[in-house]
Structures are given as structure tokens and as C-alpha cells.
Amino acid sequence: MVGDHHTDVVSGKNAGMKTAFHSGGIGSYGDDVVDFEYSRFGQVVDFIINSG
Numbered sequence: 235m236v237g238d239h240h241t242d243v244v245s246g247k248n249a250g251m252k253t254a255f256h257s258g259g260i261g262s263y264g265d266d267v268v269d270f271e272y273s274r275f276g277q278v279v280d281f282i283i284n285s286g
Contacts, residue, residue, distance in 0.1 A: 236278055240264040252285055254278045
């Protein structure tokens with residue numbers, strides 16, 4: 235799950251997905267643990283491709 239708000243992270247974790255958080259977005263991930271944090275779109279593309 236890719237998102238820019240803690241609800242995106244929670245939804246992804248609840249679905250058993252890895253999560254990637256966009257630090258340049260409007261929200262924060264609060265106390266939730268994310269698998270990857272990125273600021274540029276190309277970084278998350280690499281994460282998705284390489285995470286299997």
C-alpha cells in the first residue's frame with residue numbers, strides 16, 4: 235500500500251501488505267511502522283519492483 239496518511243498505512247497493514255509512506259504528502263504516519271518512506275516517486279517504484 236502506498237500512501238501519505240496514517241490511515242493508508244493502517245489499511246495496508248490490516249490487509250497484510252507492505253507499506254510505503256510518501257513523506258511529501260499531506261499527512262503523517264503517526265506511531266505506525268512503515269516498511270519504506272520515500273520523498274520522490276521513483277524511490278517507491280524501486281521499492282515495489284525490488285520487494286518481490
